[in-house]
Amino acid sequence: MRTRTWAPYALIAPTLLLMAVFLVYPIASVGWFSLRQHTVTQPWKNGFIGFENFRRMLFEDQLFWQSLAFSAKWVVVEVGLQLVLGLVLALIVNETFVGRALARSLVFSPWAVSGVLTTGIWILLYNPSTGIFQQLAQWGIGDPGTSVLGDPATVFPATVVTELWRGVPFFAILLLADLQTIPNDLYEAASVDGAGRWRRFISVTLPHLRDAIVLSTLLRAVWEFNNVDLIYTLTGGGPANQTTTLPLYVARKAVDSHDFGYGSALTMAGFVILLFFSILYLRLSKFGSRA
Amino acid sequence: MTQTLTRPETPVSPPPPAPPRRKKHRDPSRFFRLHLPLAFYLLFTLIPFYWMLVFALRPAGETALVPWPITFEHFDTVWNGIGFGLFFQNSLIIGVGTLVVVTVFALMGGYALARFKFRGQRVFLLALLCTQFIPGAMMLIPLFVIFKSAGLLNSLTGLIIADTAFQLPLALILMSGFVRNVPVELEEAAMVDGCSRLRAFFAVTLPQLRPALVAVGSFAFIGAWNNFLFALMFASKQDKFTLPVGLSYALGEFNTDFGALAAGGVVAAVPVVLVFAVVQRFLVQGLSAGAVKG
Numbered sequence: 001m002r003t004r005t006w007a008p009y010a011l012i013a014p015t016l017l018l019m020a021v022f023l024v025y026p027i028a029s030v031g032w033f034s035l036r037q038h039t040v041t042q043p044w045k046n047g048f049i050g051f052e053n054f055r056r057m058l059f060e061d062q063l064f065w066q067s068l069a070f071s072a073k074w075v076v077v078e079v080g081l082q083l084v085l086g087l088v089l090a091l092i093v094n095e096t097f098v099g100r101a102l103a104r105s106l107v108f109s110p111w112a113v114s115g116v117l118t119t120g121i122w123i124l125l126y127n128p129s130t131g132i133f134q135q136l137a138q139w140g141i142g143d144p145g146t147s148v149l150g151d152p153a154t155v156f157p158a159t160v161v162t163e164l165w166r167g168v169p170f171f172a173i174l175l176l177a178d179l180q181t182i183p184n185d186l187y188e189a190a191s192v193d194g195a196g197r198w199r200r201f202i203s204v205t206l207p208h209l210r211d212a213i214v215l216s217t218l219l220r221a222v223w224e225f226n227n228v229d230l231i232y233t234l235t236g237g238g239p240a241n242q243t244t245t246l247p248l249y250v251a252r253k254a255v256d257s258h259d260f261g262y263g264s265a266l267t268m269a270g271f272v273i274l275l276f277f278s279i280l281y282l283r284l285s286k287f288g289s290r291a
Numbered sequence: 292m293t294q295t296l297t298r299p300e301t302p303v304s305p306p307p308p309a310p311p312r313r314k315k316h317r318d319p320s321r322f323f324r325l326h327l328p329l330a331f332y333l334l335f336t337l338i339p340f341y342w343m344l345v346f347a348l349r350p351a352g353e354t355a356l357v358p359w360p361i362t363f364e365h366f367d368t369v370w371n372g373i374g375f376g377l378f379f380q381n382s383l384i385i386g387v388g389t390l391v392v393v394t395v396f397a398l399m400g401g402y403a404l405a406r407f408k409f410r411g412q413r414v415f416l417l418a419l420l421c422t423q424f425i426p427g428a429m430m431l432i433p434l435f436v437i438f439k440s441a442g443l444l445n446s447l448t449g450l451i452i453a454d455t456a457f458q459l460p461l462a463l464i465l466m467s468g469f470v471r472n473v474p475v476e477l478e479e480a481a482m483v484d485g486c487s488r489l490r491a492f493f494a495v496t497l498p499q500l501r502p503a504l505v506a507v508g509s510f511a512f513i514g515a516w517n518n519f520l521f522a523l524m525f526a527s528k529q530d531k532f533t534l535p536v537g538l539s540y541a542l543g544e545f546n547t548d549f550g551a552l553a554a555g556g557v558v559a560a561v562p563v564v565l566v567f568a569v570v571q572r573f574l575v576q577g578l579s580a581g582a583v584k585g
Contacts, residue, residue: 011403022456026433112567114517177578226426
């Protein structure tokens with residue numbers, strides 16, 4: 001139906017308008033703000049300062065590098081674990097068994113829970129006086145009064161597990177959807193050729209899932225990089241900025257100190273890193289090259 | 292007698308091949324590779340939910356793992372005392388508003404992408420994909436400036452607009468996949484019969500898109516219901532708080548009142564978890580049918 005009518009343009013017009021105002025314009029304005037001193041609480045100091053924000057960020061701001069390093073660690077650990085566990089979960093609920101529909105609804109359900117609510121739930125679970133570790137201690141497992149979120153040694157794993165609870169279903173859903181598109185005769189042919197379960201997984205399942213894995217890990221990596229809700233409410237970036245990610249640092253600059261100029265420079269840094277990473281990842285993984 | 296002999300023999304259909312008796316239920320490896328890991332994962336998923344429920348229903352100060360008798364005092368505290376009743380209402384307005392706007396715009400745009408070829412189509416699709424890399428959290432600063440100058444701070448409409456803008460691109464891509472799966476021939480046949488394109492759409496295509504509308508709409512609802520940063524940043528007056536913002540304050544202020552926190556959590560969780568339980572089937576089917584591949 002190749003047409004030369006105005007119809008398709010009219011149909012996408014609302015989307016274009018919203019994107020222009022709330023996505024394109026903000027990016028442009030972040031670029032502009034990043035070259036300015038702009039603090040809401042000190043408007044008399046506002047003005048154009050060139051690359052001063054970037055100089056400060058790169059050479060004087062310890063927390064920038066620290067938060068960037070933590071962001072990288074966070075993304076790699078989260079996406080890696082979510083992918084592996086999500087794939088295992090998808091394979092499990094792709095089998096036929098009694099109560100499968102219910103099992104799927106249950107194991108996927110944390111995906112619908114917000115970051116703040118996840119924090120609320122896990123604070124109840126982690127709390128030192130009436131939490132799960134206290135309960136376990138009563139049964140003789142571990143020490144009573146363990147505060148996993150307050151202890152610098154355990155705050156990272158505790159935060160990772162919390163985010164896994166909500167993040168694994170994302171991969172499981174996407175990969176399950178893709179698993180269901182694998183033609184059954186591929187498996188049968190492999191079986192006839194004498195391939196065992198593991199062999200079939202390696203030579204039929206994984207190659208088929210390849211594009212879905214590349215796409216979901218990339219989307220998830222960007223999403224986890226930008227994830228603020230959970231860390232903001234669970235640890236607030238602490239203890240001692242140990243769990244501060246770059247976006248959390250930006251959000252704190254914006255919300256707490258209203259330093260829009262410097263916050264914008266940090267945002268630009270995040271953009272450039274994400275863009276570079278995404279292009280590199282798609283290139284290296286040869287996305288979409290599957291025959 | 293001859294009659295019966297000459298009667299054309301009705302072909303006796305061969306008995307259906309016996310379903311291959313799979314011995315899967317006696318396969319002992321199934322326990323280790325299916326039931327055991329599933330049981331572990333179910334525990335990991337459900338214990339946190341259960342913990343919240345116990346705190347919400349247990350009288351303050353008790354530690355029983357199975358609370359009895361249960362109490363609704365915490366729900367009374369958060370709903371009437373802290374104002375979760377109002378937050379719930381705000382979240383509901385934003386969720387339903389976003390659902391409606393996102394679904395309608397996604398349907399329009401998705402139809403345009405699936406059924407027309409037009410100049411700039413590829414650029415438009417690329418732009419939609421690129422938006423997935425734009426972090427909402429990092430857009431807070433310029434969005435705040437826009438919202439302030441447009442007078443949209445502390446307004447539920449403003450939050451609906453912001454949520455819509457960030458959810459529409461993905462919803463539109465998904466929807467175009469769903470529309471593409473409806474055979475265009477049905478629509479064309481209706482148009483040959485004299486329907487206008489619009490009538491053909493409403494009479495033929497739209498009814499087939501019901502699962503798609505449910506899936507896309509529910510995800511818009513869940514996304515808006517759960518959004519925290521926009522609500523925190525753009526609605527700082529307490530009468531415009533949403534549930535996540537209310538919860539975040541409960542996390543700080545009522546650090547010792549776990550009962551209230553848990554009850555607030557239950558209030559925030561129940562609608563989305565229920566909606567999701569219903570629609571996850573559509574989602575897996577929809578993604579499976581090729582919606583992700585655009």
